Amino acid sequence: MTEKRIVQRGLYYEEFELGVTYVHSPSRTVTEADNVLFTTLTMNTQSLHLDAEWARTTEFGERLVNSMFTLSTLVGTSVAQLTQGTIVANLGIDNARFPHPMRHGDTMTSESVVIAKRLSESRPGQGIVTLEHTARNQNGEVVAVATRNVLMLCAPEEP
Numbered sequence: 001m002t003e004k005r006i007v008q009r010g011l012y013y014e015e016f017e018l019g020v021t022y023v024h025s026p027s028r029t030v031t032e033a034d035n036v037l038f039t040t041l042t043m044n045t046q047s048l049h050l051d052a053e054w055a056r057t058t059e060f061g062e063r064l065v066n067s068m069f070t071l072s073t074l075v076g077t078s079v080a081q082l083t084q085g086t087i088v089a090n091l092g093i094d095n096a097r098f099p100h101p102m103r104h105g106d107t108m109t110s111e112s113v114v115i116a117k118r119l120s121e122s123r124p125g126q127g128i129v130t131l132e133h134t135a136r137n138q139n140g141e142v143v144a145v146a147t148r149n150v151l152m153l154c155a156p157e158e159p
Contacts, residue, residue: 010079010086012155013117013127022112024077029107030065038069065102070144074135077110083150088126091149100141107138115147125154 039049047054048064055063071093102108116130129152135144 008080008084010081010083011152012086013119013129013152014155016082016114016117016129016152018114018117020114022078022081022114024081024110024112027107027109028073028077030069030073030102030104032063032104035063035065035069035104038072039066042066042068044068060101062103065104065106067098067102067144070098070102070108070135071096071146073108074110074133074144074146075148077108077135078112078131078133082112082131083152086153088123088151088153091128091151094147094149096144096146098144100137100143102135102137102143106143108135108143109138110135119154120151123151127152127154 035049039046044066046066048058048060049066050063052063055061075093110133112131112133114129115132116128118128120126120128129150131148131150133144133146133148134142137143
């Protein structure tokens with residue numbers, strides 16, 4: 001008997017459907033350690049992320065999660081479902097917004113909507129997909145939105 005094998009992968013260009021919302025799993029609870037590690041690894045010395053005493057004096061009253069961590073995690077949560085092994089390259093991220101702050105202990109949920117797609121004119125066998133990624137906290141408040149253009153492989157031709 002032949003062993004059946006299923007390999008996890010993202011979607012090929014042809015499998016992306018315009019207007020479809022892809023809900024990503026699992027969600028991600030963000031910890032203080034996540035924030036401090038990311039912030040220090042990326043040399044972001046912003047006191048709002050690192051200095052609890054100073055942050056208490058701001059309108060937020062506490063340290064906030066680094067928005068670049070929020071954006072990176074938002075994109076990262078989409079990988080297994082959408083681009084694992086099928087992406088050629090990220091072409092750019094546009095219109096990144098952070099309408100509500102992310103705080104230590106918040107749980108991020110995320111989803112992506114396909115807002116455009118076209119075959120590449122210069123790279124046969126590849127296509128460009130435009131995704132709008134949205135992250136929300138446990139209260140449903142939008143904490144990040146970004147539009148990402150990705151160069152994707154087309155499905156291999158059947159032999």
